[in-house]
Amino acid sequence: MRQFERLLRPKSIAVFGGTQARAVVEQSRKMGFAGEIWPVHPAKGEIAGLRAYRSVADLPRSPDAAFVGVNRHATIEIVRELSAHGAGGAVCFASGFREAGDDAEGEALQRQLVEAAGQMPIIGPNCYGLINYADGALLWPDQHGGKRLAAGERGVAIITQSSNIAINMTMQKRGLPIAYLMTAGNQAQTGLSEIALGLIEDERVSVLGLHIEGFDSAAGFERLAARARELRKPVVAMKIGRSEQARAAAISHTASLAGTAAASDVFLKRLGISRVHSIPVFLETLKLLHAVGPLPGFRLSSVSCSGGEAAVMADSAEGRRIRFPTLDESHSLCVKETLGPLVAIANPLDYHTFIWNDEAAMTATFSAFVSGGFDLNLLVLDFPRADRCSDADWWPALRAFKTALKANGAHGAVVASMPENMPEAYASVLLADGMVPLCGIEEALAAAEAAAVIGEMWKRPTSASIRADVAEETPLRLGLSPSHLSPVSWGKGNAGRDDGCSSSPPLIGGGVPSVSEADRGANFLDEAAAKAMLAAAGLPVPKGRRATTVAEAAAAAAEIGFPVALKALGLPHKSEHGAVRLNLRDSEAVKAAAESLLPLGSGLYVERMVAGGAAELIVGVRHDSVFGPVMTVGFGGVLVELLQDSATLLLPASREEIDEALRGLKLFPLLDGYRGRAKADLSSAVEAIGEIGQFARIHASEIAEMDINPLIVCAERQGAWIADALVVRRSEE
Incomplete structure (x- = not known):
């Protein structure tokens, strides 16, 4: 594995090029970098007031890090020389490599670049590079809005594949302390997960934030997640690619694999990495995790002096896993004793303005309220404009809230309903006082949910590897022996289960497999051949x-x-x-x-x-470019598309994961005896789905797509049966 210590935390920096090289020198000196900076230029005698060297060979010694800001052809030669002279690593600024799309020259140049680097780490190409705010070291050819961390201070590390998004993030005014900000570019040699592993080891890094356009390696992300959990450093991801347009943009931008949206969600969740979907939520989640870490649960409290704000808080929680639980009788009475008779006790609480600016009274109310053991306590408070108003009456509320949190050993955040009403100066003060400044109600609740998801996932055992090439093959976890699901030859065998039957009249509609006519061609197996193959492997086929x-x-x-x-x-x-x-x-x-x-x-x-059918499910398996075979389960027929009521599972999937996926479906009550219907044999359904998934995994090199629609789930203790099967073999290339 490549070593990143010198590149990420350099004591000497070499810069190559003209305009970009000058900017790197200026930005590092402006940030107070204490190490040496060596400009390199074949013709110039000085750059930004520093002596310029003619070549790598002329440098005083091997640099820890280098910024290479020259054209793509010259970049390859400079990287080769740096590697030969034992440099610690390089940032490659130039574009025109693999990210150029179908450009054969770009592909060839990228291969040459990787070969030239050897074991020396290179970041990019097509990237801005690195800002190390902990040491003041910048391999960064542009302005930025961040500030250096104070001695002993911790901050978040952010890695993005977009240089422009990186610049924008440095301009944030949300009070988020940043220790590192890096761009990964098109990841020619060093992937995002490998960079992240190098950053997370720094004790000055509290949380890791990843803006992911494409995954470099499923195995790399698994190693990163495992190490992050060991270090108790949460990871947040903003993974783009929910739309086809976004996936296309990612491929053209970075030449990396985006992965399907549903599979990416499940993969990140399995790793204990919380996924968010916007830049503001990304930053607020990092801030919350930096201050308090993962939340132990989803129970929140909220106090404000406005009924309108309380209502907005309550409404904003709708559809989320976080919730504002009702106070029990004793807790409600405790809070009521601190307020007047005209105040209705609820959560979220409108404590009215009766006690506004009365610090002692607010302290009593807030202390009583947060004593309920909530996972996070919120105070809704927008600050007035400093240029036109006074904030004198706001500080008693803040001091009261701080005292209440400390007295109860509780976590708390101050939420401004509008981000502009949480000025950066106030945010920094609140953070130093142990209160998380959160900008925007929607963003605050999304951040709380993301932090609680990480807390929930960290309580679970670490999941098995996704891919066979990640680790040793995992043992079967569904009570099946390897011989029970042994590989079979295509089209051979015609054995079915004598106790089985075929499809009863459709309960929920006909099957609509999603395989396209163009993809199907000669590789499409008819139902008889597909079922013979499944039956020979011991799957429940009538x-x-x-x-x-x-x-x-x-x-x-x-x-x-x-x-x-x-x-x-x-x-x-x-x-x-x-x-x-x-x-x-x-x-x-x-x-x-x-x-x-x-x-x-x-x-x-x-x-x-099949007799006694209680419900019909669809089980589909598709090959994902990143994660291999991915399985989708849902209710059978056209309802999968109409209701979008499905769940995605990565393989191998445990019995618990399959059961949880089924219980999460909107129509799960149909399996659970809804309105007097017969309860379905859920255990057999889970077993059958597990067998289908394991079969698909064993035959991943042969199967492109597979649809079981329907899987008829009978009444309790009567089994589940594959009533129709569609299998598409991989094309021979």
Whole structure:
């Protein structure tokens, strides 16, 4: 593994180039960098008042860090010379490498750059570089708005793949102390997760914030998350890519893999990394975690002297996991004793203006309120304009809140409903006094939720690796032996379970697999072949047989046992083509159905019906470029698209993860006996989904996509059965 100590915390800096090199020199000197700075230029005698050296060979010694601000061709040669002379690392400013898209020259130059660097770490190319506010070392060719940390002070470390977003973040006026800010560029050699591992080891770093356009390595992020948990340093991610346009922009910008949005969410959650979706929430979450760390739970309190603010707080919590729990009777009485008879006791609390500017009274009320053991206590308070108003009457409330928090050993934050009403000078004072200054109600509640999610995830055992190439293959966790889910050959085997049956009349609608016609082609397996493969691996497939004639269909039905289902093969969207006949109870019904279905497809499939169906699920597996096989579970049929009621799981998925995913679906009550319906066999559903996921993982090199729709879940203790299966093999390249 590459060593980053010298690059991140340099004592000597070499700068190459003209305008950008001058800016690096000026910014480092302005920040009070105590080390040596060596400009390098083949023609100039001095840069920014410092002697300029002609080449790497002329430098007094090997530099700890270098900023290379020359064109892409010259960058490669300078990096080669730096590596040969034992430099600690380099920032590559130039663009025109792999991020240029389909440019063959850019691809070739990127390979040459990585080769030239060898084991010397390089950041970029196509990036601004590094600001180290702890030591005043800047490999940064532009202005910025940050300030150096004081001795003994801690701050957050931020890494972003966008240099412009990085510049903007330095301009924040929210009171957030920053120890490091780095840009990763297109991650030619050194990925974002590897940079983060180097930063998080610094004791002056309290929290890590990642603006992620593309993942460099699933394994790298797993190592980062494990180390962050060991050090008790939370990680927050703003992962872009929820829209197709954002993913396209990320690829063109950084040449890295964005990953699908749902899979990214699950991956980050599994690692205990909280994902947020906006820059303001990102900064407020970092600030909250810097001040108080992960929250132990989702229970919040709120006090303000306005009924309007209390209502806005309550409404802003709707749809979130954080909540304002109702005070119990004894707690309510305790608070009421500190206020007048006209004040209604609630959470959020409007304490009215009866006690405004009465520090003793406010201290009593706030102390009584925060004594309830909340995970975070909020005081809603917007500061007046300093240029036109006086803030004298605001400080008694702040002192009272501080005293109440300290007396109860509680965490607290002061929330301004509008960010501009929390000036930076006030924010710094509040932070020093142990009260987190949060800008904006929505941002404050989102930050609290993110901090509570990390606290929740840290209480759980560390999850297994996602990819087989991350660590040793994890053992099966669903009570299955390897032989039970052994690999099988494509299209071989036709064994089904004799105790199984096929699909009953649809409970929630027909199947609509999402595989495109273009992708399907010759790699599409018909239902008979797909089910034979699944059955041979021991998955719960009803007994069925392929037939090519009416007579064969009738004979197969008699052998399987009535009632049966009859389907035309070769049509992935059978219901749209009227290619399914259900609940056929005798040979004559089968023959009549077979005659009508034979012209529609490439053959027939006869299958025993499933009795006692309580609900229909869909289980889909797709290959993700970052995470490998990713599984989606939801309610079967078109409702998956209409209600967007689905959950994503990374493989391997434990029994607990599958159960939690099902219980999180909007329509889960249908599985749980909603309004007198029969309760579904949830345990068998979890088992079947686990088997499907494990099968997909074993065959990840062969399967491009797989849809089980529906997985019929029967009433309790009656099992769950794969009633239809669609499998697309990977194309041979």
